[in-house]
Amino acid sequence: MFESVFSGSRNYWLWILFLLAVISAGVASYAHQFDYGLGATGMGRDISWGLYIAQFTFLVGVAASAVMLVLPYYLHDYKAFGKIVILGEWLAVASVSMCLLFVMADMGKPSRVLNILLHPTPGSILFWDVIVLNGYLVLNLIGGWVVLEAEKARVPPPGWIKPLIYLSIPWAVSIHTVTAFLYAGLPGRHLWLTAILAPRFLASAFAAGPSLLILLSFLLKRVAGFDAGREAISKLTTIVVYAGLVNFFFVGMEFFTAYYSGIPGHQHSLHYLFFGLDGKGALVPFMWISLVLGLGGVIALLFPGNRTNDRVLQLSCLALFISLWLDKGIGLVIGGFIPSPLEHVTEYQATGTEITITLGIFATGALILTLLFKMALAVKQRTN
């Protein structure tokens, strides 16, 4: 199965080469960060997590969204997803891989990371996050691989794989819930200290992940002649719309609680993000762009006519995806640190080193995804 990644068109190799170039730049930047310390990033005493942990958080969501294909297909026997369920699983594999790389890139002493397992601390949410993320990676890798292998051999998948796939369903929910608990259990960080953080994470994940899958499906049609099927796309779109609506409903609830209760601590971070605080508001434009793109995308997709128009569908999904990325991959994590516990407003400015490392990790994820998709399509297109 794996050999299929070694044969491809000119464009395929150019794409791989491009990714390798970006990865190399990332590795070089990481070497600098490793040598100098995390001071090479925009993080500091007040904003002690930045781009890396924000990407990590966002990507856990993308990974979890595989469940939106796995659940209907395996639990409800929804046949239309048969062709693309593997794409969802592979997307999860690539996303979790990126998550783990982002965590490593963020670590002050990466050489000591095994301490998490050598001194297991069940009271720490990070301990559980490491466990559930690695577990999810393995589950999806095995689930995807074995089913694809069977499909290639034109035999039904072995029976033992079913329980693993079923297990991956609650497991997907768990990875994003546990990731939300990283934040939601911290006293004194009001933006995060909210009981709906995990539901909100899940809603935004189930909107962002399937949006990306729709976009990837269109892309695969263009570059590889793979057709996901009208019905699958349309069902995914329905999921995107509902999850997107729920997400913005949750965001609205956060605003209501903070502003109607009038408790300053609850308002500060939101205020910083959307209106600026103490005259500082570097993220304000991003948050409004996020809101406009996101609401625009969801509202556009509410109209049935738009859902069947490929162009509009693509644009809406793209808008929603960018929106949710801005919201979670930037606003949520950085905004949570502003103001500081001593109510100083320090702003965050990512450095070139940090951005290059981030791009390098994204390129690694894209490479993993490309190779996995290549394998999957080789099987699908032969058996068709």
Place this chain on the structure above:
Amino acid sequence: MIDKARRKLIARLGAAILFGLGSAPALDALLGRAVRASTPKGPGNGGIRRGMVINLAKCTEGCTKCLEACHTEHNVPAFDNPKDEIKWIWKDGYHNVFPGQAHALAPQSIQGRDIPTLCNHCENPPCVRVCPTKATFKRPDGIVAMDFHRCIGCRFCMAGCPYGSRSFNWRDPRPFIKTVNKHYPTREKGVVEKCSFCASRVDRGLGPACVEACVSGALVFGNLNDPSSEIRRVMADNLTMQRKPELGTNPSVYYIFQGGDV
């Protein structure tokens, strides 16, 4: 048939809910904290719980003796870039140290003044709760300590601390240490650090460096569990305040705003 099944389901749900309610105290016991609505937070019972009182009536505005003593004792580097800053004990404004409690009608002498602040060595420390390696832990004497050998630099504790008391070594601190004290190791890039209540001195029978350096007697260190200790006497004679008491961390550092006769 359906009815029977439904009844069974309801019974099961009921049992589950009962179990859930019943397990709330079990959960408290598991987490080691009892939840009560209006019992005042006191010191723990028995054993030692080290704490500090900062008497602002005696603390001299603009004086930095305690900060210097601490930072020299522990080889804390001095960075010029606030982003890289490492602080064990420092001074900040009234509205910054006591956000939520501070108000604009407080005495003028308080409004504009600087107030020493450091790790609170909480009885219920969030940083300890979130640390994935037990690199930060609570000692039996109440000091929230760091094991620099174990810290992986994930900075979860920094996100967890509601007092901003933790610093990270964003880069090699050594070139920024003015005078090296060979009685305490430095740190290196990649680990978190904070005030240790001078654990290494306390264990050798000395008091904290900041308390020793304070000439005005504004800092009192002692055992909060011992009613006859100096710190408890000071606390009995003056109203003391903790930072962000609503978070349930129960800080071991207390502040006196108006001095009585101590």
Place this chain on the structure above:
Amino acid sequence: MHDKKIVLPGLALFLALATLPFWAPSGNAGTPPESVVKPGTESCVEPVEVMRARHMQLLNEWRDSAVRDLNREYVSSTGKKFNISLTNTCLDCHSNKSEFCDRCHDYAGARPRCWGCHITPEDHQ
């Protein structure tokens, strides 16, 4: 599964590389270079043979005792008391770290990472 040919050796290579630090030979324990001690001291914390073989474990015990167990005094097997400190006890007698610890470690292929934090007499000069 005719890609076994590629996958399995690839996997084996990856595992081999990933675990390299655990099995790669890190020097040998033949005759070490001569030790250097501050003149006038005749014995170590524990007997020399014990120290040679177990000083890493002893240092770990010291570390945990001081940092985690609130005990900063070590009582040796002969009943002598020592202040637990890498810098101020070990390196007080073995004041020439590079000639003593480092030379032997270089020879043995061990690379303890303590000196980024623990101060050595050399740092003072």
